Amino acid sequence: MERKILHVDVNSAFLSWTAVEMLKNGSTVDIREIPSVIGGDEEKRKGIVLAKSIPAKKYGIKTAEPIYFAKQKCPNLQIFKSNFKIYRQYSNAMYNILCQYTNRVERFSIDECFLDITEFIPKGKTDLQIAYEINHRIKQELGFTVNVGVAPNKILAKMASDFEKPDKVHTLYANEISSKMWNLPVSELFMVGKRSLPKLERLGIKTIGDLANRKKEEMVKVFGKFGKTIWEYANGIDFSEVISEPETPKCIGNSVTLPKDLSDLFKIEEVLLALTEQTAYRLRKHQLLAGTVGVQIRTKDFQNCSHQRTLLTPTSSTKIIYENAKQILEEFYHREPIRLIGIKLDHLKPTDNLQISLFDTKQNEKQSKLDKTIDNLKEKYGYNIITRAGKMETDDMMEFKE
DNA sequence: TCTGGGGTCCTAGGACCC
DNA sequence: TCTGGGGTCCTAGGACCC
Secondary structure, X not given: OOOOEEEEEEOOHHHHHHHHHHHHOOOOOOHHHOOEEEEOOOOOXXXXXXXXXHHHHOOOOOOOOEHHHHHXXXXXXXXXXXXXXXXXXXXXXXXXXXXXXXXXEEEEEOOEEEEEOOOOXXXXXOHHHHHHHHHHHHHHHXXXXXXXEEEXXXXXXXXXXXXXXXXXXEEOOHHHHXXXXXXXXXXHOOOOXXXXXXXXXXXXXXXXXXXXOOOXXXXXXXXXXXXXXXXXXXXXXXXXXXXXXXXXXXXXXXXXXXXXEEOOHHHHHHHHHHHHHHHHHHXXXXXXXXXXXXXXXXXXXXXXXXXXXXXXXXXOOHHHHHHHHHHHHHHHOOOOOXXXXXXXXXXXEEOOHHXXXXXXHHHHHHHHHHHHHHHHHHHHHOOOOOOHHHHHHHHHHHHHOO
16 A cells, blocks of 8 residues: 655754754844855864854755855855753754654654655645644744655655755655656665766666666666665665664764874873763663773864774773773874764673662762863863763754754 | 864675585 | 575675755
């Protein structure tokens, strides 16, 4: 039987939510209506565009590009800081509305949800009417706009919500694939990024339709498994389910771009410790154990390098994780200046009940130790490596995969 | 003054075992 | 003297997403 899937996508999410919050706090200007971006702090070398207004987009400003470039494109660009605590509140408010339409809502990211409404369409209503109702209610009740895609599966619903923006509802039914999707450049297809695009173009594939009408075998031959996926997407084939249960993470990591390049091993290890504290704390919050520990560095000329190690026994102990991380780092780090360091815990498995109760009693102690370590670091270096707000952000981001 | 941080998934090559 | 092949696990790196 044909499914009825919706994809709800907040228009310029971080920017819209910042705008609504500013208006709520008495601002007289709606930053959605001027050239503006949400961006990181350039002084801390985190100066990239996280979200842009539509007027900013008209200057050719792109998400994830350096703010330095964005300012060159638009000298009077207004730049605002992100606030993930606020974003989480708006995201939750939207989620609560969506849950009134079906119990099958998947949070795909902080600003995107899939809904399977197949079994939840009231008599006398259509999927399209529900999509419009959702679009209206979010605008009226929460003050920001969303695009809604209506389709028989997730990939088509997602492609549909990406059509014209903002504040629009689009359908992409099976009989509309060729007329609405095949004429788009292949770069617009979900999962086609900047590496695979030139390869596709070399094969003479310029539009999604070009890809759809090639032989599947040819794509598999050139791209392997990935070729099968994008060929199926181009043809609107996707049987994946809307998953309402939040899955336990497959890996947990924290990394930080340093305000200045660092080559002093002692200082780098101090940062690594702070990152370990944070990551291990999150691991325990999920009641998981880590099977492998990995350390990543990025040199000042943007060369990435990572090493990992499988532990004899999975653990959630900050001490054990840090000892391993430190050893891994010392094995492969050769004193070149680095701009980023990160830690990643992988091959996660559930903690058994005995261990959970053990950690429950130690939770407060661990938390205060964490706070103390971070405080000491800040005093010592004056770096804003891990601020209180930064810690909140990390907690938020973890839950939303953003 | 140029380039974040959180993830998922895939691949290639080597070690090791039978 | 010459030198298999299948399978699993591990590691490093990379593509892609928001």
